Amino acid sequence: MSEEKSWVTDLGDGTHQVRTCVWSPPGDHPVGCGIIVTVKDNKIVKVEGDPTHPITHGRLCPRCIALDEVEYHEDRIMHPMKRAREDRGKDKWEQITWDEAFDLIESKTREFWANPGPESILTFTGTGREITMYSAAYCHAIFNSPNYCMTLSGGSCYGPRCTIANFQLGAGYPELDYAAYFPDRYDDPRWECPKYILVWGKNPIYSSPDGFFGHALVDLMKLGSKLIVVDPQVTWIAAHAEYHLQLRPGTDTALALAMCNVIISEDLYNHEFVEKWVYGFNEFAECAAEWTPEKAGEICWIPAETIQGAARAFATNYPSSALWGLSIDTMTNGVQAGHTFLAICALCGYMDIPGGITLARPSSFTGKWRYETVNSVPDEIRAKRIKDLDGKYKCWDAAGPGPLPDVTLDWLEMENPPTQFKMSYWFGTNPLTCMAASPKRWEKALNKLEFNVSQDIFMNPSIMALCDLVLPLSTSVEHEGIVMPHFGRNTHFLGAMSKAIEPLDSKSDVEIMLELGHRLRPELWPWQTPAEFFTDQLHTAYDWGFEDLQEMVVYQQPFEYRKYETGKLRADGNPGFDTPTGLIELKSSIYPVFGEKALPYFEEPHFSPYSDKIDQEVKDEYPLVLTTGGRNIAMFHSEHRQVPSLRAINPWPLVTIHPDTALKYGIEEGDWVALENPIGRCVQKAHLSPTVDQRVVHAQHAWWFPEQDGESPNLFGTYKANVNNLIPHEVVGVTGYGAPYKNVICKISKVDDLDS
Missing domain, CATH: 2.20.25.90 (ADC-like domains)
Incomplete structure (x- = not known):
């Protein structure tokens, strides 16, 4: 070179x-x-x-x-800082050197290794950031702990969809084919433009989620792709769709089953693909038979003819493709919704074809390495991983990369848990503001620990409330x-x-990882620099290293379609899919092992106006459906609130209310509005728009106010507008996956200000 x-x-x-x-x-x-x-x-x-x-x-x-x-x-954190444990919640940070910071972490870690043991150290990861690739390695290969955690109830972000795909397809994350593998993109002769794109619970132009470049959807629309959008809100893409299925939040499984009903009952499915590559069709067809468009439409608030039209358009326009989003994860019934979403795509034969849905085996590069590091934890320590003591969540305990977040909180709240927890280490997370359902419970629980560390670029409410050491990131x-x-x-x-x-005086997540690895478990960390580490990881799959990648800037992976025909989706090299049956499983052979049904079913959201799990007087008091988490292009979760140009785009937390609903409650545009339910309360600014149903309100998530007093109890105002105050803890599916971040009940009222 x-x-x-x-x-x-x-x-x-x-x-x-x-x-x-x-x-x-x-x-x-x-x-x-x-x-x-x-x-x-x-x-x-x-x-x-x-x-x-x-x-x-x-x-x-x-x-x-x-x-x-x-x-x-x-306000950027520019140097390592520490404070005394008794000063948590106070702005009493003392600047220290990196050596002092690393010495402190090493000393505390070795102390807790000796007593009560490595399992007493928890690591907490967030969502989306670069550290996602390495956070498991911090836990397992540095701290020698099995307790790699999140605070997100039901792990309700990406993980549920990946697990569903693993179980039913035996493949990595299924993605819309937008010619991303090809250097000449849409001009590549191998590629075909999708006729329709089913966009389910996703707003990619604003979120560009998980690695999908959202604006590619606009490219495909310009090339002729038509859209079918499933979303409770009229988003930009929904407004430009041929079909907008504006469903009641949390009823996705009923809608998906009805679409399957139309595709099967009207004989629109791909017989050749189903007969050769699908398992459990007959049983699945019987399951879907009861879900007529009329039945599902009544539950979902969608006209039956709209469901029929969307299903027919998708099934009869080959090839078509689909995107599934976070909404699948953020409901208790989400595993069944994802199961049925993939069934729609399989019935139509759109898997791994040009213009359909791309599939791949999970990469051998780094994505696999991060989870294999758990093998470095001795068996006797791994046996002490946090787990549900009642054995309810066998699926999560078997498939999850770490403990179920809900069970983690339960253990932290116990007076005498099976493990005495001493320390937590955080990366890429602001849990009290962004991820945690019932966040005040998490604050109280994490405050029990003797030593909490975070690495980040800005001070945030969670660090101010709970941490004793903070490391500045580059x-x-x-x-x-x-x-x-x-x-x-x-x-x-x-x-x-x-x-x-x-x-200046900051380091990357990988630099910190290597330094801590050298200090604590040097036998697992032979690399001296990030470039050496990246090169060694690349060499597991390629004959070139990191400097070569820098020369290329971007390396597009080789790709071929219909890999199920040539054995390239299975570890054993045989044709088919990497599942127990070798086929796409419409009837799961795996779920029953974990106490879950083999076929999908609809379950009414726990906290809904139609739930039989809550009393009628409660439903009468809280008549509206609250959904949360719609993306704003200016901010990533709880970040960017202090960046002037981005804050100007979205200056306040907004709750979107239909104008007729607002009129009923005496609310006008820009008023402060209290949202309440039996679990909690928050305050946001009203935005009146017919883009939501009159029975639904949508609240933004992850708000805090860097301009406010950071010290406890205010903590930059993190609890004032925090919609997660209204989200229940441990209302998850049978598998442990999924929680109702987007489908609970609430009431609204006008208040004077944010502090009301």
Whole structure:
């Protein structure tokens, strides 16, 4: 390789440009947008899109454009800081050196290893950031603990969909075929434009979730693809869809079963594909037979003819494709919804065909390594992983990468849990603000621990409330890394994150990981630099290393369709799918092992106006359906609230209310509104719009106010607008997956201000 760096261009006058791909921090999903960073005197002068990037083609979201505002923000954490345990909740941070910080972590870790044991150390991960690829390794290969945790009830983000895909397809995350594997993209002769795209519970133009470049949906619309959108809100894509199925939140399984009913009863399914590659069709057909469009329409609030029209359009326009989103994860009945969503696609024969849904085996590069690190934990310690003592969640305990979050909280709240917990270490998470259902319970539980550590770029409410040590992270333009869309599960490309500027006193997640690994378990950490680590990981799949990837900037993976015909979806090399039956399982052979039904079923949301699990007087008092979590393009979960240009786009937490509903409660645009249910309360600003049903309100999630007092009890106002105050703990599915973040009851009322 030439000593000159092809990704760096010298512009003269001490100025140069760096071509790189971004991930995080600051927060983002692994879309790997291509950017060109102009630098002078180690300062960012300009950030612009890279027109040569094969996926993003120079297009950027506001978060990428505002990178310089993050980089030079006055509130950014710039040095390691510690404080005394008794000062939790107080702004009494003392600046220390990295050596002092690492010494403290090492000392505490070895103390707790000795007594009561490694299992007393918990690690907590978040969602979406670069650290997602390495967080399990921190837990297992550094702290020697089996307790790799989240605070998200039911693990309700991406993991449920991946598990469903693993069980039913034996494949990595299924994705819309938007020609992402091909250098000439839509002009590649192997590719075909989808006739219809079924977008289920996803708003990708605003979220670009999990590695999918959302604007590709617009590209496909321009090429002729039509949309079928399942969403309780009239989003931009729903407004441009041929069919918008505006369902009642939490009723997705009923709708999906009705669409299957139409496809089967009207003989619209792909007989050849089903006969050769599908297991359990007859039993599944019997299951779907009772779910007529009329029955489902009454439950879902959708006209029967709309369900029929959408199902017919999708099944009779070959090839078509589909996207499934977070809404599948964020309901108790989500495993069944995902099961039936995949059944729709399988019945039509759209799996792994041009213009259909791409499938892949989970990558051998890093995505697999991170979970294999659990094998470095001795069996006697692994046996002490947090688990449900009643044996209810056998599926999660067998398939989940760590303990079920709900059970973790239960153990933390016990007076005498089976394990005496001492320490927690956090990465990429602001749990009290963003992830935790019933967050005040989590704050109280985590405050019991003797030592809490977080690494991040800004102070946040969770760190201020609970941590004793905070480590400053470098941004994605200050360190080297690799972007892997879909976290190695259906990765169409690898992108190099190349350092554009030198950090001051911050380090990357990988640099911290290597340093702690060298100190605590050096036998597992032979790599001296991130580049060495990345090269060694790349060598498990390729004959080139990290510097070669930097030269390429983006490496698009080779791809072929219909891999089930050639044995490339199975570990044994035989044709078919990597499931126990070798087929796509419409009737699951796995779920019954864990106490779950083999065929999908609809279950009314626990806290709904029609639930038989709550009393009628409660339903009368809280007549509205609350859904949450719609994405705003300016912010990633709880991040970016302090970035001026992004905060200007979305200055306040908004609850969207239908104008007729608002009139009934005396609420006008911009009023402060209290949302309440039997679990909790929050306050947000009213936005009146007919984009939601009159019986539904939608609240934004993950709000806090960096401009407010950070000390306890205010904690930057994190509990004031926090819609997770209204979300129940441990209302999860039989498998443990899924929780009702998007489907509970509430009432609304006008209040004077945020502090009312």
